[in-house]
Amino acid sequence: MAFINTKTKEVQVKLVYVGPGRGGKTTNLEYIFSRIRHRIQSDMVSIKTQGDRTLFFDFLPFELGAIKGYNVKTQLYTVPGQVKYNATRKLVLKGVDGIVFVADSMVDRRENNIHSLENLKENLRFYDIDICDFPVILQYNKRDLGAQGVPILDLETMEQDLNAELKAPSFTASAVTGENVIATVKRAISTTMVAIREKLL
Numbered sequence: 517m518a519f520i521n522t523k524t525k526e527v528q529v530k531l532v533y534v535g536p537g538r539g540g541k542t543t544n545l546e547y548i549f550s551r552i553r554h555r556i557q558s559d560m561v562s563i564k565t566q567g568d569r570t571l572f573f574d575f576l577p578f579e580l581g582a583i584k585g586y587n588v589k590t591q592l593y594t595v596p597g598q599v600k601y602n603a604t605r606k607l608v609l610k611g612v613d614g615i616v617f618v619a620d621s622m623v624d625r626r627e628n629n630i631h632s633l634e635n636l637k638e639n640l641r642f643y644d645i646d647i648c649d650f651p652v653i654l655q656y657n658k659r660d661l662g663a664q665g666v667p668i669l670d671l672e673t674m675e676q677d678l679n680a681e682l683k684a685p686s687f688t689a690s691a692v693t694g695e696n697v698i699a700t701v702k703r704a705i706s707t708t709m710v711a712i713r714e715k716l717l
Contacts, residue, residue, distance in 0.1 A: 537597030
């Protein structure tokens with residue numbers, strides 16, 4: 517549940533980017549950070565683990581309005597994608613309000629996507645969260661690689677692998693070029709805010 521600060525009249529919404537290692541979670545946050553740098557009062561915090569990173573920053577998405585008179589401060593996190601960092605992933609998911617699952621469109625990463633989603637479900641269950649009743653947005657990243665001759669999965673396969681059960685909103689994207697990166701985070705914030713409003717009513 518979102519943290520409500522009655523002194524500052526803010527609702528803190530925690531969004532976590534999850535997905536397989538090297539799938540583009542960090543690149544998403546770096547692109548968002550660069551686009552909205554003027555709204556961010558602090559630097560992006562990077563906690564490095566060997567071969568992977570956890571990133572964090574927060575900002576106020578003014579154009580999305582308020583919840584019951586409270587401004588919304590959005591906190592964005594990434595989690596390490598590699599299997600050996602599961603304890604870190606689980607810790608970062610504590611208190612999560614919404615999820616962006618960044619899937620890797622490359623053909624040879626198909627199994628990584630599936631395993632990563634199963635791991636997310638398991639970690640959410642640890643906090644008594646059913647992923648099917650939770651704000652989740654899917655992003656099919658690295659779509660730009662197809663034009664470079666890299667074999668990528670067709671969207672029907674990715675939807676069947678990852679979204680048949682969830683039926684969540686999904687976006688094709690390229691975190692490197694920025695295609696649909698902002699659209700993804702906006703949808704994630706708005707979907708999460710709707711869920712929080714329903715809980716507060």
